[in-house]
Amino acid sequence: MTITTSIDNDKLLWMYQMMVTIRRFEEQSKREADAGKLRGMHSSVGQEAVPVGVCAHLRDDDYVLGTHRSHHHCIAKGLDLNAMMAELLGKSTGTNKGKGGTMHIADINKGMLGANGVVGSNIPVAAGVGLSARIRGTDQVSVVFFGDGAANQGTLHEAMNLAGIWKLPTLFVCENNRYAESTPVEYSVSGESIAERASGYNIPSVIADGQNVLEMYEIGGEAVRRARAGEGPTFIEAQTYRYNGHFGADNPLTYRTQEEEDYYEGRDCVERMKAHLSQTKVATEDEINEIDKKALATVEEAARFADDSPFPDPEELTTDVYISYP
Ligand SMILES: Cc1ncc(C[n+]2csc(CCOP(=O)(O)OP(=O)(O)O)c2C)c(N)n1
Ligand SMILES: [Mg+2]
Incomplete structure (x- = not known):
């Protein structure tokens, strides 16, 4: 698609910095998982542009609901990286005091209502x-x-039907990374696309290049505008790719081809944005390197913070687990 929105330079640089930070954070998370410090790590490497382009339009008091693969959603929504890394390692300084772990990170103050290990359960909540x-x-x-x-x-x-009849201010963002565990979309999705399902509920839908943050920004911006203006929900099918296996132990990836991996990795969202920034002279090579260095330093600091933090006291086992209402 042709990008028609003019995006100010600060926002462009924010989106690049956010995607690089997510990439570095996920690389570090994988190292932590490989070292046995966290289990069940679902990497979002390759999919960074999707939440970054959408969340660029959100305020702290807007809400995001995520999945089992949600580190990129949390970071794009502005969660603190030190606390997130500590959460992954089950430490008491974590976003949820180490009791949520990689799949259940939530930060109400930032409008992140939760990553969620139960596939599809977050959708009606939204x-x-x-x-x-x-x-x-x-x-x-x-x-x-x-x-x-x-x-x-x-x-x-069920959720699309309710959102459709009540014109709810809800964005349905499907990250179509072509696989559910090892099952390809060609096998599991009936119909021409996932996006077209929304038309059954009178919800406008669009298929986006989820590896192009500028396109995600443009489409996300229009969807957020519609929602805020009371015009109702939008369905976005963002076509993207996870570079790693479904989770840490999903290796070798016998269900997909090298050719396919090369195709998607050749359209990498971080590299394309970097090229855009330099071609349009929004940033010099030095300025880009500076952002890269800062992202790495922030993630290294988060890893140190998590390592140095204590595990929760055993007496904390039953605190913050249930909420009692007055
Ligand atoms: C209700 C439910 N069924 C099955 C699972 C096991 N499971 C975890 S992730 C996953 C695949 C999800 O695929 P997709 O929605 O495409 O997300 P992706 O992993 O590609 O990000 C499955 C089947 C689960 N966690 N919850
Ligand atoms: Mg998938």
């Missing part, structure tokens, strides 16, 4: 959150990220 904003009379929006596999859950259809 409709409910949109309904809450509507009832409270705010212009907040809710954004739910989910995979191509989750798009085959009934929860998506």
Whole structure:
């Protein structure tokens, strides 16, 4: 698609810096997992542009709901990296005091209502959150990220129906990375696309190049504008790719070809944005290197912070687990 939005330089640089930070964070997370310090790591490397382009339009009081693969959603929504890395390692200084781990990170103050290990369960929650904003009379929006596999859950259809009839301020963002574990979309998705399912609920939909952050920004911006203006939900199918296996132990990747991996890695979102910044002279090579260095330093600091932090006291086992209502 042709990009028509003019994006100010600060926003362009923010998006680049955010994608590089996510990439470095995920590389570090993988090292931590390989060292046995965390289990069940689902890497988002390759998919950074999707939440970055959308979250560039969100405020702290807008809401995001994530999946089992959600580090990139959390970082794009502005969560603290030290606390996130500590959370991954189960430390008491973690975002959720080490009790959520990699798949259940939540930070209410930043509007991150939670990564979620149950595939598809976050989708109706996002409709409910949109309904809450509507009832409270705010212009907040809710954004739910989910995979191509989750798009085959009934929860998506129930949520789209409600969002459609009530014109909820909810964005359905499907990260179609072509696989649910080892199952390819060609096998599991009936119909021409995932996006076209939204038309059954009178929800406008668009297929986006999820490896192009500028396109994600443009499409996300229009969807957020519609939601805030009371025009209802939008469905975005972002076509993307996870460079690593489904999770740490998914290796070798016998269900996909080298040719396919090369194709997607050749369209890498970070590299394309870097090229865009230098071609348009938004940043010099030195300035780009400076951003890269800063991203690495921030992640290294997060790893140190997590390592140096204590595990929760055993007496903390049952605190913050249940909420009692007055
Ligand atoms: C309800 C439910 N069914 C099955 C699983 C096991 N499971 C975890 S991730 C996954 C695949 C999800 O694929 P997709 O939605 O495409 O997300 P991706 O892993 O590609 O990001 C499955 C089947 C689960 N966690 N929850
Ligand atoms: Mg998938």
